[in-house]
Amino acid sequence: MSGYIYMHRKEKGRIVEGYVPWDEAKIHVLSHVIHYSSGVFEGIRGYITDRGVAIFRGRDHYRRLVRSAKIYRMFAQDYMPPEIAGDGIPPVERVVDYFMRITGELIRKNDLYNRAKEVKEKGDMANPFVYIRPVIYRGYDVGDDPILKPPLGVNPLGNPVEWFIAVFLWDDYLGTEAIEKGADVITSAWAKNAPSTTPFMAKGASNYATGQLAKMESVLSAFFKDYDKVRRLKMGDSLTRDDLFLPVESIQLTVSGHVAEGTGENIFVVIYRDGDPQRPIIYTPPIAASILPGITRDSIIRIAKDEGYEVVETMIPREMLYIADEVFFTGTAAEVTPIRTVDGIPVGAGKPGPITLHLREIYTKLVRGQIEDRYGWVEYVE
Ligand code: PMP
Numbered sequence: 001m002s003g004y005i006y007m008h009r010k011e012k013g014r015i016v017e018g019y020v021p022w023d024e025a026k027i028h029v030l031s032h033v034i035h036y037s038s039g040v041f042e043g044i045r046g047y048i049t050d051r052g053v054a055i056f057r058g059r060d061h062y063r064r065l066v067r068s069a070k071i072y073r074m075f076a077q078d079y080m081p082p083e084i085a086g087d088g089i090p091p092v093e094r095v096v097d098y099f100m101r102i103t104g105e106l107i108r109k110n111d112l113y114n115r116a117k118e119v120k121e122k123g124d125m126a127n128p129f130v131y132i133r134p135v136i137y138r139g140y141d142v143g144d145d146p147i148l149k150p151p152l153g154v155n156p157l158g159n160p161v162e163w164f165i166a167v168f169l170w171d172d173y174l175g176t177e178a179i180e181k182g183a184d185v186i187t188s189a190w191a192k193n194a195p196s197t198t199p200f201m202a203k204g205a206s207n208y209a210t211g212q213l214a215k216m217e218s219v220l221s222a223f224f225k226d227y228d229k230v231r232r233l234k235m236g237d238s239l240t241r242d243d244l245f246l247p248v249e250s251i252q253l254t255v256s257g258h259v260a261e262g263t264g265e266n267i268f269v270v271i272y273r274d275g276d277p278q279r280p281i282i283y284t285p286p287i288a289a290s291i292l293p294g295i296t297r298d299s300i301i302r303i304a305k306d307e308g309y310e311v312v313e314t315m316i317p318r319e320m321l322y323i324a325d326e327v328f329f330t331g332t333a334a335e336v337t338p339i340r341t342v343d344g345i346p347v348g349a350g351k352p353g354p355i356t357l358h359l360r361e362i363y364t365k366l367v368r369g370q371i372e373d374r375y376g377w378v379e380y381v382e
Pocket of ligand 1: 265266293330
């Protein structure tokens with residue numbers, strides 16, 4: 001069984017748009033995006049609920065997508081069909097409506113609601129959810145005599161703006177254990193790009209070059225739990241998983257060494273005032289710290305404030321991660337994931353703390369439609 005991907009491409013200047021069978025959703029090797037990273041994307045999540053697929057803040061994700069594209073001078077009138085583009089600059093909300101409508105159709109056409117139930121029953125996936133991946137990119141329109149001067153310079157303006165939306169089922173992002181017990185993470189030597197390099201307010205493919213390097217660094221590293229045991233190790237001795245922390249993610253710093261974010265998550269640090277967990281202060285880096293303005297980050301800031309917590313957006317030095325009482329990630333895929341160790345140093349008591357768990361509880365119930373959605377963030381595809 002397979003599915004469909006929705007694609008918008010240009011062929012000889014004409015728009016070709018519609019559903020394409022999964023195996024046939026292809027782009028040309030001379031597409032600009034492959035060579036120069038000229039693409040922006042989104043990651044949106046739909047939860048399987050009794051009322052259908054609950055899409056979390058889909059409109060906010062598509063607004064960010066349209067803005068990401070605009071930063072790279074890919075304008076809606078360049079990639080929308082004429083009925084949406086009109087004859088000027090189409091309102092962002094009209095473009096967002098269009099993307100949302102196609103997303104809903106695609107989820108239904110691919111029967112993801114029923115398929116999620118199937119794979120869960122069979123035990124193929126623990127907690128399947130719908131992942132929505134739209135990409136807007138600079139493509140390649142094969143001309144009549146293509147071998148003559150194909151547009152493959154750095155200048156992207158001669159390449160058509162194309163896009164697609166793919167929807168599929170995914171499982172826990174950082175692993176089920178990380179969500180429950182807390183994730184082991186490292187701080188990476190690969191810094192985030194400086195503000196004057198690639199634009200971090202755009203969710204652009206190029207931002208993920210350092211992210212990939214940092215991610216590999218983390219998943220291939222391990223920390224020994226016990227210094228004495230390591231010192232006593234002799235050839236032939238064996239170590240077990242229990243002797244090690246096995247990091248699943250990296251925290252990247254800014255070029256000046258402040259905490260920025262995970263490779264696919266924003267980060268929060270909790271410090272108890274006077275050591276009192278009843279009086280926490282929740283810190284998170286500001287937008288200017290080379291971070292993606294995460295939609296989960298925004299949701300958690302709003303929920304935390306509504307719960308009466310003090311939330312401070314400020315630059316965070318690396319060592320604050322080591323002395324914090326709690327640290328957690330937020331993201332569409334990661335939701336609210338507690339962090340248990342950073343660079344092999346336990347965070348607080350080395351297990352998820354009460355503030356993290358409290359916010360996680362509200363967030364995970366809200367996105368699954370299990371508590372009242374007072375923010376109007378959840379939209380159902382039935
Ligand atoms: N930072 C980066 C680098 C990301 O890739 C993501 C995932 N989109 C996030 C933060 C979290 O953003 P959001 O909450 O919007 O998913």
